[in-house]
Amino acid sequence: MTMASTLRPTGRDRTPDSHAFPTRPYDLVKEFTLALVAMLVLTIALAAVFSSPDEKPISLVGWAAAAPNDVVATATGELAGTTTSAGYGAPYNDAGPGQTLGPLALQRWAGVTIPVDPAQDLVLAPLRRSADPTTAAALDTWAAAPPEQRTAWSTAYSDALTAAPDGDPAGVAPGDYGPVPVIASSFLALARTGGLEGALDPSGTFYGGDATRGLLLLADGAYLEDQARARSLGGDQWGMMNETGNYPGQPWMWLYTFWYQVPPFATSENADAQVWGLMMLLTLGLVLVPFIPGVRSIPRWVPVHRLIWRDWYRRH
Amino acid sequence: MNGSYVDWGVVHISVANLVVIAVMVVVFLLAVLVPFHGPGSGDGDAS
Amino acid sequence: MSSWTVGLRTRLARTVPPGELLPDRQPAYVSSWIYVFGVLSLASLVVVIGTGCVLAIGGVTWWHTSGLGHFVNSTHLWSVELFFATMVIHLWGKFFMAAWRGKRALTWMTGAVAFVGSIGTAFTGYLSQTNFDSQWIAGEAKDGLNSVGIGAFFNVLDPGQMLLWHVTLLPLVVGVIVVAHIVLVRRHGVVPPIDAVLDGPDDGATPTGPIPVAPAARDLTTTG
Numbered sequence: 001m002t003m004a005s006t007l008r009p010t011g012r013d014r015t016p017d018s019h020a021f022p023t024r025p026y027d028l029v030k031e032f033t034l035a036l037v038a039m040l041v042l043t044i045a046l047a048a049v050f051s052s053p054d055e056k057p058i059s060l061v062g063w064a065a066a067a068p069n070d071v072v073a074t075a076t077g078e079l080a081g082t083t084t085s086a087g088y089g090a091p092y093n094d095a096g097p098g099q100t101l102g103p104l105a106l107q108r109w110a111g112v113t114i115p116v117d118p119a120q121d122l123v124l125a126p127l128r129r130s131a132d133p134t135t136a137a138a139l140d141t142w143a144a145a146p147p148e149q150r151t152a153w154s155t156a157y158s159d160a161l162t163a164a165p166d167g168d169p170a171g172v173a174p175g176d177y178g179p180v181p182v183i184a185s186s187f188l189a190l191a192r193t194g195g196l197e198g199a200l201d202p203s204g205t206f207y208g209g210d211a212t213r214g215l216l217l218l219a220d221g222a223y224l225e226d227q228a229r230a231r232s233l234g235g236d237q238w239g240m241m242n243e244t245g246n247y248p249g250q251p252w253m254w255l256y257t258f259w260y261q262v263p264p265f266a267t268s269e270n271a272d273a274q275v276w277g278l279m280m281l282l283t284l285g286l287v288l289v290p291f292i293p294g295v296r297s298i299p300r301w302v303p304v305h306r307l308i309w310r311d312w313y314r315r316h
Numbered sequence: 317m318n319g320s321y322v323d324w325g326v327v328h329i330s331v332a333n334l335v336v337i338a339v340m341v342v343v344f345l346l347a348v349l350v351p352f353h354g355p356g357s358g359d360g361d362a363s
Numbered sequence: 364m365s366s367w368t369v370g371l372r373t374r375l376a377r378t379v380p381p382g383e384l385l386p387d388r389q390p391a392y393v394s395s396w397i398y399v400f401g402v403l404s405l406a407s408l409v410v411v412i413g414t415g416c417v418l419a420i421g422g423v424t425w426w427h428t429s430g431l432g433h434f435v436n437s438t439h440l441w442s443v444e445l446f447f448a449t450m451v452i453h454l455w456g457k458f459f460m461a462a463w464r465g466k467r468a469l470t471w472m473t474g475a476v477a478f479v480g481s482i483g484t485a486f487t488g489y490l491s492q493t494n495f496d497s498q499w500i501a502g503e504a505k506d507g508l509n510s511v512g513i514g515a516f517f518n519v520l521d522p523g524q525m526l527l528w529h530v531t532l533l534p535l536v537v538g539v540i541v542v543a544h545i546v547l548v549r550r551h552g553v554v555p556p557i558d559a560v561l562d563g564p565d566d567g568a569t570p571t572g573p574i575p576v577a578p579a580a581r582d583l584t585t586t587g
Contacts, residue, residue: 244319
């Protein structure tokens with residue numbers, strides 16, 4: 001074990017060899033068996049008393065039923081290029097620069113490995129399956145239009161939806177929106193009938209398994225986040241350590257989620273990369289505690305060890 | 317379903333997580349403070 | 364080297380001498396309840412893996428549709444909470460004992476890596492739930508991992524990929540680290556009290572004086 005002997009915490013480590021101390025009888029196998037039985041019994045008891053949370057996933061049908069205006073706004077946003085995924089960058093597309101960690105553009109450097117063109121893949125391609133002639137005509141009009149025209153239509157409609165009461169398409173002021181209102185309402189109709197479920201899987205096969213596109217679409221809408229925030233799961237609600245209902249979540253994530261609550265991370269454009277970098281640094285610090293002057297001496301200053309070994313210290 | 321939460325300054329923590337952490341701290345304190353009488357812990361005999 | 368087999372056997376015996384793998388005596392200073400939290404975290408890890416194996420029998424969505432499946436899922440969740448709770452108490456205890464002393468730095472380091480690896484494994488478990496929780500966690504976590512390029516090959520939005528990481532790759536990694544951690548614990552023995560001085564024959568042993576060295580430790584210093 002070269003590692004163990006070269007990585008000496010200190011040149012003045014005078015810790016005696018443990019094998020040279022007086023001993024007492026000990027039954028390791030018995031101890032492990034009792035520990036296993038104890039943990040098993042405790043686990044079963046906690047499971048029986050408290051159960052576990054399981055809120056159903058949001059289906060695209062459910063989304064369309066609960067927040068139809070959000071579906072229309074999201075579809076329009078994908079066409080206008082204003083949603084999160086439409087402007088994301090790596091690993092989905094080249095639409096955004098991605099986050100940076102100081103001079104390191106790790107996100108961009110990793111490349112576009114999961115290509116997603118949100119307008120095409122999340123809205124237009126699934127709608128092509130529709131047999132409705134009005135929808136088909138609208139898709140043809142969209143396809144034939146130059147990019148600037150498409151952006152003008154979809155941006156105008158997106159703005160009009162925002163201005164309409166409750167974002168209701170029925171309350172939108174008249175304007176030049178081209179085929180966008182038809183595409184967006186057809187998309188809502190498709191979602192309502194369940195035709196969107198499975199239509200977003202890039203493998204296009206009978207078997208699902210990769211939910212990337214469906215989740216990107218859902219996350220582009222406001223409904224998923226509204227539901228999560230109502231359960232204190234938002235990133236700025238310490239959500240990383242929380243769980244639906246009255247269940248413990250991942251309390252061990254307290255430090256990771258803490259940074260998102262305080263400046264400068266709470267307001268940073270690069271918070272994800274910065275917090276990740278900081279946590280990696282702190283993790284390295286945890287691993288290297290034996291070598292960090294000061295930190296490794298804390299146990300000597302805090303007399304908890306006097307309590308733990310009080311029998312030994314009393315006698316010696 | 318939303319659970320019960322406690323707010324304290326910037327801290328926003330679920331009662332469930334708070335209970336888990338509190339139990340951990342109490343168990344740690346007990347582990348350090350409660351006398352241990354394992355087999356032969358009373359008389360250390362040289363081996 | 365004449366025989367690889369003999370070489371490996373010698374190496375194994377040197378790494379953990381037979382009596383130290385499953386010892387029936389402990390140093391007398393091992394006398395506190397804090398010592399049980401290492402074995403408790405190991406025991407709860409066994410329960411975590413066991414309940415996970417039972418969940419695997421029923422499959423990915425079994426626990427959504429079956430009462431028994433849901434109960435097994437509950438045991439998996441609570442054993443994970445117990446695993447983390449006991450592991451963190453173990454970590455607190457070992458920190459205050461400065462348990463990395465006496466060439467035990469690698470023991471501390473493997474323990475810390477096991478802790479971080481367990482967090483990653485639990486994370487992929489949360490992503491494999493196929494419920495609202497996993498939808499939201501995936502949507503949030505993608506930004507964190509994409510921001511540093513990890514999302515380019517580790518796609519949290521793909522529950523198929525996450526499930527396989529959760530049930531094969533990460534448990535394997537954590538398992539190997541935990542085994543290494545335990546081997547190191549057994550090899551070096553339990554760390555003596557801070558400033559412990561061995562009573563020599565004339566009671567003249569001091570921290571700077573000659574320290575009795577057991578065979579295992581002598582091996583460390585001469586071959587290391």
